[in-house]
Amino acid sequence: MRKPRDFDAELKALGDKVRDLKSRKVQQLGELVIATGSDSLTADELAGALVVLAETKEVGKREAWARRGAAFFQSRARRNASTTDRNTDGPPAQPSGPQPASSRKSTT
Numbered sequence: 001m002r003k004p005r006d007f008d009a010e011l012k013a014l015g016d017k018v019r020d021l022k023s024r025k026v027q028q029l030g031e032l033v034i035a036t037g038s039d040s041l042t043a044d045e046l047a048g049a050l051v052v053l054a055e056t057k058e059v060g061k062r063e064a065w066a067r068r069g070a071a072f073f074q075s076r077a078r079r080n081a082s083t084t085d086r087n088t089d090g091p092p093a094q095p096s097g098p099q100p101a102s103s104r105k106s107t108t
Contacts, residue, residue, distance in 0.1 A: 036072065 033039050038046055056062060 035076070 033046070041049070053065070
């Protein structure tokens with residue numbers, strides 16, 4: 001005869017795993033805020049910006065923000081890589097350039 005499963009222990013283990021994953025998610029979001037320099041904003045400013053991002057349905061703006069985010073992570077990866085790991089055969093990256101209209105401060 002097979003040993004009966006201990007459903008309570010399995011549920012407790014899954015609950016612990018969920019709690020750990022949620023905690024890690026919150027920690028990573030905090031690290032992202034710090035890494036982007038957004039920790040200099042007030043909580044109200046940061047919350048307002050995130051609300052605007054979440055409410056925006058314009059595909060073009062969202063794609064532009066996604067490109068900037070990808071470029072941010074790629075530039076961080078390049079800075080963290082040793083010089084021997086870098087691909088020096090390609091053209092140099094141009095992190096500075098025209099900013100999308102969405103990044104300009106509103107005058108209203």
